[in-house]
Amino acid sequence: MIALRDFLPYLGKRVLGAIGVLIGAMLLVFFISYILNPNPAHLWAGARASKSTIAAVIARYHLDQPWYVQLYYFLQSYVTGNLGVDPQTGKSIISEMAFYFPNTLELVLVSMVMIAVLGVASGYFAGMHFGTKIDHSIRIFYLATWSSPYYLGGFLAILVFSSYIPLFPSGGMYSLTLGNQPAHITGLYILDALIQLNGPAFLSGLQHVFMPAAVLALLDFGLVARIMRSSILNARWSTHVKAARAKGMEEGEVRRNHILRNALIDTNTIIAVTFGFLLSGTIVIEEIFAWPGIGYFTYQAIVSINYPVLVPCVLLFTLGVIVANFIADVFYSLLDPRIALGEGGGSEG
Amino acid sequence: MSTGAASMRRIITSNSLSMFGLLTVSLFLIVTVVQVASSGALLPYSAYQPSFGQANLSPSVSHPFGTDLLGRDMLSRVITALPIDVGIPLITVALSAAIGIVLGTLAAFFRGWLDEVLMRLTDLFMAFPTMIMAMAIAATLGPSLVNVTFSMIIVWWPPYVRLVRGGVLAIAAEDFVSISKALNSSFFYIVRKDAIPNVLPTILVYATFDVGSALLTLSTLGFLNVGIPPTAPELGMMVSNVTYNLFLYPYQIIIPAVVVAVIVAGFSFLGEGIRESLDVKLRPHILIRSKPAKEIETQ
Numbered sequence: 001m002i003a004l005r006d007f008l009p010y011l012g013k014r015v016l017g018a019i020g021v022l023i024g025a026m027l028l029v030f031f032i033s034y035i036l037n038p039n040p041a042h043l044w045a046g047a048r049a050s051k052s053t054i055a056a057v058i059a060r061y062h063l064d065q066p067w068y069v070q071l072y073y074f075l076q077s078y079v080t081g082n083l084g085v086d087p088q089t090g091k092s093i094i095s096e097m098a099f100y101f102p103n104t105l106e107l108v109l110v111s112m113v114m115i116a117v118l119g120v121a122s123g124y125f126a127g128m129h130f131g132t133k134i135d136h137s138i139r140i141f142y143l144a145t146w147s148s149p150y151y152l153g154g155f156l157a158i159l160v161f162s163s164y165i166p167l168f169p170s171g172g173m174y175s176l177t178l179g180n181q182p183a184h185i186t187g188l189y190i191l192d193a194l195i196q197l198n199g200p201a202f203l204s205g206l207q208h209v210f211m212p213a214a215v216l217a218l219l220d221f222g223l224v225a226r227i228m229r230s231s232i233l234n235a236r237w238s239t240h241v242k243a244a245r246a247k248g249m250e251e252g253e254v255r256r257n258h259i260l261r262n263a264l265i266d267t268n269t270i271i272a273v274t275f276g277f278l279l280s281g282t283i284v285i286e287e288i289f290a291w292p293g294i295g296y297f298t299y300q301a302i303v304s305i306n307y308p309v310l311v312p313c314v315l316l317f318t319l320g321v322i323v324a325n326f327i328a329d330v331f332y333s334l335l336d337p338r339i340a341l342g343e344g345g346g347s348e349g
Numbered sequence: 350m351s352t353g354a355a356s357m358r359r360i361i362t363s364n365s366l367s368m369f370g371l372l373t374v375s376l377f378l379i380v381t382v383v384q385v386a387s388s389g390a391l392l393p394y395s396a397y398q399p400s401f402g403q404a405n406l407s408p409s410v411s412h413p414f415g416t417d418l419l420g421r422d423m424l425s426r427v428i429t430a431l432p433i434d435v436g437i438p439l440i441t442v443a444l445s446a447a448i449g450i451v452l453g454t455l456a457a458f459f460r461g462w463l464d465e466v467l468m469r470l471t472d473l474f475m476a477f478p479t480m481i482m483a484m485a486i487a488a489t490l491g492p493s494l495v496n497v498t499f500s501m502i503i504v505w506w507p508p509y510v511r512l513v514r515g516g517v518l519a520i521a522a523e524d525f526v527s528i529s530k531a532l533n534s535s536f537f538y539i540v541r542k543d544a545i546p547n548v549l550p551t552i553l554v555y556a557t558f559d560v561g562s563a564l565l566t567l568s569t570l571g572f573l574n575v576g577i578p579p580t581a582p583e584l585g586m587m588v589s590n591v592t593y594n595l596f597l598y599p600y601q602i603i604i605p606a607v608v609v610a611v612i613v614a615g616f617s618f619l620g621e622g623i624r625e626s627l628d629v630k631l632r633p634h635i636l637i638r639s640k641p642a643k644e645i646e647t648q
Contacts, residue, residue: 024469299484314478318477
């Protein structure tokens with residue numbers, strides 16, 4: 001384990017780096033939308049909007065100001081946390097995002113648990129049976145699921161497990177007919193039901209989340225399985241494993257302490273990185289399974305080119321990726337102290 | 350060059366994964382080229398002409414993929430979509446790789462502030478969730494095939510810059526490059542003779558795998574009706590147009606989706622197989638894999 005006095009400066013550097021990337025991303029989003037949209041008022045008000053409507057949109061969003069004034073208003077809205085009002089629903093954008101985001105978090109967290117279990121287990125078995133039929137079947141399976149588009153997985157799951165064998169509901173987050181709904185505390189339905197010891201709501205929540213989360217996990221666990229397999233291959237023929245065997249260590253112990261533990265270092269970080277993939281995947285999965293999450297909300301903003309909502313949503317997804325990468329880095333340095341101490345290990349670029 | 354081609358052939362055929370990938374990819378490339386060259390004249394049925402007497406037929410000998418709700422042959426419609434579904438991912442990956450080679454080589458050779466700026470910019474672009482960013486840009490620019498390709502490239506180039514930069518940095522540290530520099534070789538000479546040939550294999554393997562990812566993103570844009578014009582034949586869009594038929598005529602949804610998966614799998618298997626064959630560390634263990642597992646364990 002790494003000493004705290006070595007770890008804290010590293011952590012500080014990482015936090016500053018993450019904040020820097022976030023600020024850079026905000027500037028980049030601003031400039032991309034500024035360049036791509038030479039005439040935003042027409043785009044937002046619609047092709048047939050009257051002159052007065054367009055004038056109102058221009059005044060409301062300061063579109064007649066030079067870019068640096070617009071940038072000031074843009075940054076100011078994020079610093080003060082006042083993102084304004086959704087032009088389509090008339091509700092506060094922050095409160096809308098606060099409603100949709102926990103639902104997506106629930107879906108993605110359940111999915112990540114599945115990915116960790118599936119990815120580590122299948123990668124381990126494939127790696128330990130390198131070159132055999134077991135290895136080939138596992139690899140073909142995860143390459144095939146990785147190659148499938150989300151809509152194929154989603155529709156197949158609904159067809160088989162909601163229609164042919166009706167085990168799971170085809171959409172929604174919980175049963176609407178349930179009399180006793182848990183109160184809104186964390187926003188994560190399953191967690192809320194668990195805290196309030198509401199058994200039926202908990203089971204209904206689990207039943208609803210299972211299929212979309214499983215589809216996301218099945219289609220994305222390939223990355224984790226692939227890294228796990230190659231880490232196992234790296235570890236199992238390395239000299240320290242040979243040394244452990246040579247000194248007469250029991251085979252089970254060699255596998256647990258020398259092969260599995262070393263392979264998990266790389267795999268842990270990849271599991272965190274998968275978070276970004278899952279966030280992108282939620283757009284399709286939430287659309288298919290009628291899941292009221294941030295992916296669905298963002299998709300609505302994209303198809304209606306609703307920039308006041310779209311930009312904060314894109315930034316929220318970006319924040320998700322940045323936080324996931326940050327957690328991955330910290331995990332990595334905790335598991336492999338050489339990274340924080342700057343002794344090799346960290347590759348160029 | 351002939352020895353290079355011969356060793357490439359040996360690498361691909363030695364591995365059943367890459368063999369499957371090569372066959373699938375070639376099949377789809379040939380069909381795509383024939384479809385473009387003949388401009389659809391060789392199709393068994395028209396992909397656009399409705400024939401209502403033939404509506405919603407399940408797959409059979411005369412219609413291997415069945416027919417859709419307007420009685421159009423699904424196989425013909427799937428083939429019509431291939432130029433877009435194979436072409437745009439290939440263009441996206443090729444142009445991204447070209448951007449990567451130019452920017453990555455510049456960053457690696459000149460280091461200093463140029464390297465710093467390019468790398469920070471790559472970091473920023475890589476923090477964006479690919480699909481969402483591509484969707485937002487495509488929706489803003491309005492539906493057209495050029496716009497959708499452009500928005501894909503905007504999110505697709507960063508990994509290539511990093512890959513090329515890393516590769517060129519590794520080459521630049523080699524003795525033969527320092528000697529070449531000492532002999533006063535020009536920048537372009539070193540790039541052309543030393544840097545590019547040495548990073549190209551890595552880029553090619555990554556790009557092969559990546560064409561599949563690009564197709565997944567493209568067909569998802571089509572499925573969500575973002576960026577691709579409603580009149581353009583695209584497999585994801587073909588699926589989303591008939592989602593209401595899921596329980597009545599599931600093949601209308603499953604077949605185009607499976608075709609996407611098979612093309613993506615073809616490119617992924619090919620890339621993965623080549624990567625493994627090139628992996629020096631695994632090579633000895635591949636050679637002895639015909640021995641019983643017990644013996645490998647004790648190596």
